Each structure stands twice: as C-alpha cells, then as structure tokens.
Amino acid sequence: MELPASSAAMETEANGPPPSSAVAPSAAPPKPLFQALKPHEMSDGKIQFRKVPVPPNRFAPLKKNWMEIYTPIYEQMKVDIRMNLKAKRVELKTRHDTPDVSHLQKCADFVNAFMLGFDICDALALLRLDDLYVDSFEIKDVKTLRGEHLSRAIGRLSGKGGKTKFAIENSTRTRIVIADTKIHILGSFVNIKVARDSLCSLILGSPAGKVYSKLRAVSARLAEQY
C-alpha cells in the first residue's frame, strides 16, 4: 500500500492539475523517475553476513596471507571482513556502499576457496570473473577404493611430483586441490568438466599417458576456439 501512496504523492508533486481533471488532455502526466535501489535498501536496509568456517589446517596460512585476503575484499569489493578466532570463522558483512549484492557472495566464495586450499592468486580469479566455480567431489564418489588402492589412486592423480595434476591444470586452465580423498576443482564450467573427466579416468585406473593424449586433444580444441 505504500507504493501506490508514494506514487500518488509523487504524481501530485510532479503534475499540477489533478489526474481526475480531464480538462487538459494534451498534457500527460510525467513518468515517474525512480532512483536505483541501494543494496541495503533492497534488502530493506538490512546488512547481510556471510560466515566461513576455517579448518584447523588453514589457520596458519590464513594468518600468513591475511592482508592479501583483506585488501581486495575491503578495498575493491567493499565488503567488511573480520576473523573470529574464538569461533574459528571468517565473517563478511556488507557496508552501506557495497555496490552490488553479489559482491558479498563473491567474497564469501573467495574466502571459501582459500579455505579449501586454493592459492590466493588462483582464488582471486573468483573475485574477478563471474563464471568461475568450485567443484568438489570425493574419490569414493567415483569408485570405492580401500587401503592401498586408495593410496595408489591418490598417487596416480597427483603423479610424480605433482606433474599429472599440473598437466591437467595447465591444459584445462583450472586449479585442482587434492586433499586426501577430496578433490576440488576451480575453473569455468567447461574446463571443470574436462578436468573432472580426466581425474575420474585416473581414479578408475587409466594410465597417465592415456589421460595426457586425451588432454592434448581437448586442449588443442579448446585453444582453437579463440
């Protein structure tokens, strides 16, 4: 009900003759001009929060890279960020001059990616690009492996000195984090798919060379698109 009232008020302000008078048909009432809603106005002026839990193994890196996390979030995304040590969380809050609602979400994703294990520079891409995602899955989702088989599968995924993982990363323009039995992939949707396929085939047991050949073909195709 507020709306019609305000519009009516606006109309009375703008137009001299009342709308009821149909004496002057040539003079149409002026269109109303609304200002864009501010973010806090959109959510009724409420402030939104995001809370990102910190796993114990990421405490030290968090502390080390705090300023690199803080600076882009606070300066460029205009989102408040604080570390809650007692609750072992990173908390994010919108300000009144946050330009966009999605910024908060992006910052939250960025921090989350860092918590998963990605590097700051890699996770930064999340802040900059819209269509980057993080996909996670477990080895047991692909194939039930136990004991030594599992260890071997993890070894196969990484390769010697991580070369298989890097090969996949470089050819598909993604970033991969292998955390024990959990695998996280960061990249665009198509690239995530390709990387996931390669990783799954590695888990299922195909040798690295085979995966490489497929990767080569795929990467060539992907490169040709530009």
Next chain:
Amino acid sequence: MGKEALDRLRKTEPAEYLSPSSELSRLARAASSHLYSSLVPFCPTKPPLHQLLSEESFDAEQIWSQIDLLSKPLLPFLRRHLARLEKQSNLHSFLPRPTLKSTATEDGDEEKEEELYSEELELELDDEEEEEKGDEDEENEEEKDEDEEEGEAKGVEDKFLKIKELEKFLEDGEAKEYGLSVQNNKIDLDDKDNESNDDEEDAFDLEDLDGDSEEEVANEMENARYEDFFGRQSNKGAQKKSSSKKVKFDDRPQVKEIEYQESDDENENENDENNLSTHEKESAKLRSTIEEMERANLEPKSWTMIGEVTAGKRPVNSALEVDLDFEHNVKPAPVITEEVTASLEELIKKRIIDGQFDDVQRALTLPTKAPRESKELDESKSKKGLAEIYEEEYAQTAMHATAPISVSDELKKEAEMLFKKICSKLDALSHFHFAPKPVIEDMSIQANVPALAMEEIAPIAVSDAAMLAPEEIFQGKGDIKEERELSRSDRKRRRANKKRRFKTDTVKRAAKKPRPTTDANGKS
C-alpha cells in the same frame, strides 16, 4: 694193320669197352693212326705231323689234339669242295641208301628214334658253340663205341631203317636248318661240318663214295614239295641249292616232314628271289620299304611323335628314357667350388677393409602436410595464477591485442631460418642424397578455382585443373563405390551402419533434451 685194328674194334662187344683193356686201347691207337695217315695227303696245308704219335705214353687228350690239328685245315677245304660240287650238280635222282653203321639204341621203336632226334636237336641247339669240340670229342668215343653198338638192336633195323643213319640224318637236318639261316647272312658254320664228320672215316668215305649224288639228294630234300611225292613235278632246275655242305644220308618220310616243317618257310622266299635281275631286286626292295612306311603311317604313332602328350597318354616313366629338350626359364644353381668360395671370401675381406657395406639407408618420407603444432603439456606448476591467465585471455579476445612476441623469439626464428638454409646448401654439396627444399608452411587460403584462372589473365586453353589437389577437395577413405557398383553384402553393410548411426543419434538426442532437473529448493 690199321684196317685190321678197325675191324677188330668193330667186332668187339660193347661190354668190353666198359672196362679198361690194354688190348683195346692198342687197337684204338692203331686205328687212329691209320686214319690219320690216310687223311694226311688230303690236307691242303702242310700237316704238322705226318704220323699220329700214338704210343702208349701218349694220353687220349694228346692224341685227340693231334687229330684236331689235322682236321682243322682239312674241314674248310672239304667244305669248299662240297660247295663247288653242289653248284655243278643237277641231278634229281634219289640215291640208294648207303649202308652205314648204325648206332643201336636200347629201344628200337620209331617213336624213340624221333625222341632221340628231337633230343639231339635240342642238344645241338643248346650247345652250338661247343658242338665242334663236343663232336670231336665224340669222335674217339664213337670210334670205340662203334664196335660195341654194332651188335645191338639188330632186330629193329633192316636194310631200310638204320638207326645210326637216322640219328645222323636228323643231326644233319638240324645243322642244315641252321646252316640255311646263317647262309642267308653269308656266314659259314664250322660246327655243322664237324658234325657231319663225326666219324671222320665214315663221313669221308661216304663222301668219296657218293659225291655228287648225295648233294643232289640234299638239293632234292630242300626243294621238294608235296608235288614231288604225290603230284606233278615242279620246276626244280632253276632252284639253287643253298644249303651248306651238309651231307644228307637218307630221306625218310617222317624225317622229311619234320624237316620241312622247320625249314620250309625259310626256303621259299629265297628261292624266288635268287633268280631276279638287279633292277627287279631293287624295285622289290623299294616296294618293301614303301610298304613298311605305309604300314607305319597307318599304325598309331609312338608317343614321342604325337604333339602334346599328357602323362596318361604315354607309358609310365617313359619320359625318363627320352632326351627331352625344353627351355629352362630359371638360371641353373651355381656350382659352389673352392674357387667360388675363395673369391667370395676375398670380396668380403676387401669390403670390410674398405668399410664399404651396402647398408640400406632409410629413405626419409617427405611430410605431405606441415606438422601440426602440437601443444606440449606443461607438467610444471604454472607460474601465472588463474586470474592472470584469464586476464590475458580476456585481454586478447576483448581488446584484440596480439600477444607481444618477445624480441628474443624473433631473433631466434631468424637465426633458425638462416641456419637451416646454410645446412641445406652444405648438405647438397657434401653428399649425393637428394634432399628436397624444405616445406615452408604459409597460411593462405586456397580457393577451389581452376588453376589457370589464378595464373593467367588470358588463357589460351582452358584447363580444368583446380588449384586444390583432389585429396584436398574430397576427403574420404577407401574404395568409393557408386550405388550401381555395390554388391549385395555392401548394401547390407551400408544399411546396417546407417541404422546403427541412427540409433546412436537418437540416444544422444534423448540425452541432450533438457531433462527435468530439480533445484536445491525443489523447484523445477
């Protein structure tokens, strides 16, 4: 003295000969010496001994050899004499049977005589070579046996049938048969003469006694026919007696028949031919050869004369016996001798020393297309962060800014090109291996236009060669067949492939269709 000895020998009983008796041997020796001396004047050549040395000390063998020495030149002389006499004789009359000493057989039957005759024939047939010796061996024996046999089997014989004569006659007939067949080839037999002179004394006496008439008898025996006995007389005057110097003692019907059976065929033709003129003879010969050839032409030819012969048409293993001449399309295998081996080894050593091995060098296949630029998989951690990568990418696409090629790369490329040029020139100078110019890949778009359109402004002749190669226009593989050329199985295969493809496509399409997915909130 000798004649008396002979007479006494004749008179002695045959049984007495079985046991050695000095009296008999003395008589025999005397008889032999008498005979010898009686024959000596007739010998044409000077006989070695005028008297037979027949003392007690001389062996039978020695006496016999002396007799042999005498008889050897004597017999041919006698034969020639006989032949001469035969030519002269023209008489038809049969001679009266001379009385001869006959050999007594144990059985006096006629059948036995024939058997004896046949036996003797067989014997003579078998031992022709040794006949001379055998006959002359018999000489002495028969001299001794003469008197023995004299007394035996008198009952069978009469003045017409003398068994000994019969035997001799049979032998002579046999000999004559052979003599005839040999005479056609103009060879004289010695042994027949010997046979006839079995008992030298007797034979010779006979000859002396009968002479021409016996030859005439021999003539008659040969040339006589049925007509001679039972019909008109045939013209015998012209017929020449071609028998050898055989003495025909007697003619007995059964003997004659047997003899005729054997010698008839041989006698006929010769007697006709003997009186022809030279021209007639030649023409006859010619006719016979013509007949032979015609006969050969009518008969089936031998397998070597037929054109193509398979194995079935010729006898087994007959090709082995014939000298076949055919072309060998294969070089004959080389015979490995020591020299060949030595030469090979020398060649090998020389080659090893020179280091000149005929090694096959791999011929490099030229790349038909430029090698695809394959992206090397970087297996190291990327130095750029993901954000930077995307930043660059964005910059390239959005701003259309070409990636700045570093200076070092350009220099590197230039250096590479120069080096390649120099290398190719040096290679061309240093060895004979042909290395074509390197392919420089140019990125240029080639349109499928006729070649001349690109090359000349005013083409004189229009060619239908396009700029693109046929394989660039059409990229398919295998044997492309038209609809008409397909076989039944090909058609079936095509249809099956089409169905399979359709199936996979439908599955894919079904998969691609947006399936109703549920959101986290449960909204579709």
